[in-house]
Amino acid sequence: MLSLHLSGVEVRFPGLDSPALTIPDLRLPAGGRVAVAGPSGSGKSTLVNVITGLERPSRGEVRWDGTDIARLSESARDRWRGANVGLIMQDFHLFPGLTALENVLLPARLARVANAALVARAGELLAQVGLQRPGQRTGTMSRGEMQRVAVARALLRRPGVIIADEPTASLDPAHGAAIGALLTGLAADSGATLIVVSHDPALIQRLPRRIALAGGEVRDDAMGVTG
Amino acid sequence: MLRFILADLGRMKAGAVVIVLLIALAVALGLGVSLSERALRLGSARASDKFDLVIGAPGSETQLVLSTVFLQPAALPLVSGDVLAALARDPRVSWAAPVGFGDFHRGWPVIGTTTQLVENTAPGLAEGRIFAAEGEAVIGATVGLAVGDAIRPTHGELSRGGHDHEDVSYRITGRLQATGTPWDRAILVPIQAVWHLHGLETGAGHDDAPAEAHDEHEHGHGFDADAPLTEAWQPGEVPGLPAILVKPSSIANAYKLRQEYRQQGGTMAVFPAEVLTSLYGTLGDARQVLAAVAAATQGLVAAALLLVTMVHIGQRRRQIGALRALGAPRGAIFALVWAELFALIAAGIVLGVLGGWLAASYLGRLVTARQGFPLPVEFSAGDLAGLAILAGFGALMAALPAWIAYRQSPAASLRQ
Numbered sequence: 001m002l003s004l005h006l007s008g009v010e011v012r013f014p015g016l017d018s019p020a021l022t023i024p025d026l027r028l029p030a031g032g033r034v035a036v037a038g039p040s041g042s043g044k045s046t047l048v049n050v051i052t053g054l055e056r057p058s059r060g061e062v063r064w065d066g067t068d069i070a071r072l073s074e075s076a077r078d079r080w081r082g083a084n085v086g087l088i089m090q091d092f093h094l095f096p097g098l099t100a101l102e103n104v105l106l107p108a109r110l111a112r113v114a115n116a117a118l119v120a121r122a123g124e125l126l127a128q129v130g131l132q133r134p135g136q137r138t139g140t141m142s143r144g145e146m147q148r149v150a151v152a153r154a155l156l157r158r159p160g161v162i163i164a165d166e167p168t169a170s171l172d173p174a175h176g177a178a179i180g181a182l183l184t185g186l187a188a189d190s191g192a193t194l195i196v197v198s199h200d201p202a203l204i205q206r207l208p209r210r211i212a213l214a215g216g217e218v219r220d221d222a223m224g225v226t227g
Numbered sequence: 228m229l230r231f232i233l234a235d236l237g238r239m240k241a242g243a244v245v246i247v248l249l250i251a252l253a254v255a256l257g258l259g260v261s262l263s264e265r266a267l268r269l270g271s272a273r274a275s276d277k278f279d280l281v282i283g284a285p286g287s288e289t290q291l292v293l294s295t296v297f298l299q300p301a302a303l304p305l306v307s308g309d310v311l312a313a314l315a316r317d318p319r320v321s322w323a324a325p326v327g328f329g330d331f332h333r334g335w336p337v338i339g340t341t342t343q344l345v346e347n348t349a350p351g352l353a354e355g356r357i358f359a360a361e362g363e364a365v366i367g368a369t370v371g372l373a374v375g376d377a378i379r380p381t382h383g384e385l386s387r388g389g390h391d392h393e394d395v396s397y398r399i400t401g402r403l404q405a406t407g408t409p410w411d412r413a414i415l416v417p418i419q420a421v422w423h424l425h426g427l428e429t430g431a432g433h434d435d436a437p438a439e440a441h442d443e444h445e446h447g448h449g450f451d452a453d454a455p456l457t458e459a460w461q462p463g464e465v466p467g468l469p470a471i472l473v474k475p476s477s478i479a480n481a482y483k484l485r486q487e488y489r490q491q492g493g494t495m496a497v498f499p500a501e502v503l504t505s506l507y508g509t510l511g512d513a514r515q516v517l518a519a520v521a522a523a524t525q526g527l528v529a530a531a532l533l534l535v536t537m538v539h540i541g542q543r544r545r546q547i548g549a550l551r552a553l554g555a556p557r558g559a560i561f562a563l564v565w566a567e568l569f570a571l572i573a574a575g576i577v578l579g580v581l582g583g584w585l586a587a588s589y590l591g592r593l594v595t596a597r598q599g600f601p602l603p604v605e606f607s608a609g610d611l612a613g614l615a616i617l618a619g620f621g622a623l624m625a626a627l628p629a630w631i632a633y634r635q636s637p638a639a640s641l642r643q
Contacts, residue, residue, distance in 0.1 A: 049641075078556045087552055087553055091545075102230060106553075110554075
């Protein structure tokens with residue numbers, strides 16, 4: 001349930017003449033759901049990095065509910081991200097030696113916020129995403145199951161915003177559809193703001209607002225028909 | 228977090244084991260060298276504890292000490308028997324006893340000496356009684372014979388071409404308590420028996436000739452197993468001796484006696500402790516060379532370890548970046564990398580300490596079995612300080628890759 005306001009954001013990388021991302025003004029209301037699309041190199045990943053605080057823009061403000069995370073220190077951004085952002089990545093980033101439950105809890109444990117209530121919630125979330133065996137090692141899971149674990153992990157700390165970066169790109173269409181449904185459903189249930197970077201038409205279809213990036217700029221920002 | 232580290236180490240078991248073993252080997256090498264050297268020093272110093280002053284004929288001081296303290300077989304030049312007679316009467320001397328070498332029984336040296344020496348150097352008898360007649364013997368604590376056994380000495384070790392003293396045998400009357408010296412594996416007989424066995428008639432004036440020079444037919448002639456023992460030495464009646472053990476009545480007298488018998492022609496006087504000290508000097512040089520080798524090994528292992536961890540951290544940039552992206556704080560990443568690496572280093576050090584101690588103890592047992600004196604393998608405060616420094620260095624070394632992981636930008640890591 002966080003609202004986002006980007007203003008005057010510019011990200012430049014050393015050695016490149018043109019900025020990787022230029023966004024003069026972009027607003028996303030709390031609880032909004034948006035798809036971000038665009039060809040490779042259009043600035044999608046940079047946008048994700050900037051709004052999650054993984055990268056500091058060269059210029060501009062990144063306000064989440066009034067907090068300009070561009071002005072936070074590295075450690076403060078880590079803390080803010082841990083508490084407010086549920087991140088789902090294309091490559092899942094699960095740790096094969098750990099069980100599904102341990103994977104869900106790992107970031108919270110590393111941030112020293114995992115208490116009994118959170119452990120219980122992790123179990124519930126795994127059931128919600130359709131996994132019956134929280135004790136199964138993730139190394140033995142199918143890709144679809146792995147992404148379900150990653151979704152549960154993203155939701156653990158009840159984040160105000162869920163950001164998914166190509167969540168279905170490494171899944172077959174059936175699994176991709178299941179994950180898409182899960183994501184939009186869970187985001188709607190929790191009321192969290194949802195930002196999905198994807199070029200999967202089926203997934204984009206599920207989201208009411210669509211932003212098209214090209215050359216590091218917003219080319220199109222439209223409300224569409226959800227299917 | 229611990230669970231994560233264990234799971235992570237479990238995934239690269241082979242590599243982790245190799246790293247731990249490498250560290251353990253380097254630590255064991257360094258520690259083993261210093262433990263063994265110290266054990267040898269302590270052990271030999273304790274073995275020579277009862278030997279205050281040794282007087283012999285001029286020759287190698289080291290050989291005199293090695294032969295009397297450690298019973299290393301060697302043909303020593305003989306010192307005149309009159310020296311013993313004079314020492315026995317000297318008021319500065321508590322007691323003086325002859326030591327005669329050369330005979331063996333099944334690898335155990337047969338040492339001719341006096342009841343006085345036995346009583347003054349051994350803590351007591353474990354069983355039986357001390358020898359009282361020419362044909363009797365007492366055995367050291369570790370000699371594998373029993374009281375009541377009869378032994379036939381050979382002149383020189385049989386394995387080195389010695390020959391039997393036919394028709395001569397000693398009967399074992401007692402076993403001494405352990406002294407923790409090479410004398411524990413000796414068979415002690417009356418010196419008088421040794422003289423008679425080798426045809427050195429008392430007072431026959433063989434003073435300067437080595438025992439080996441005597442004709443075969445003389446062997447055993449004067450030996451009478453039942454003859455009583457005399458330990459009152461008269462000038463002119465005592466044959467030549469390889470060594471005389473002297474217990475001075477005071478430290479001052481020890482120095483006076485040494486001075487006197489050094490200046491006197493035909494004799495040499497040494498403090499075994501002093502001779503050992505100079506031997507330790509040589510030993511110390513050898514230790515320093517080995518310690519340098521060990522230190523170089525440790526340095527190499529440290530460098531290899533650093534290289535391996537750097538490569539490892541590089542390979543896991545994405546994983547670390549992902550952890551950060553998912554909300555793990557930088558401090559946790561630092562702790563994770565540091566703890567994982569330091570766990571390996573600490574395991575290696577602990578294993579190395581164990582290995583070094585075991586190796587030194589094993590070496591010590593080998594030496595004890597061959598030489599008869601125990602080597603006390605002990606840790607000193609210096610060892611512990613050294614290990615603490617090593618552990619500290621390990622902790623510091625583990626911090627380097629941890630710092631690199633800490634500094635790593637998660638966005639850049641994930642872009643790769």
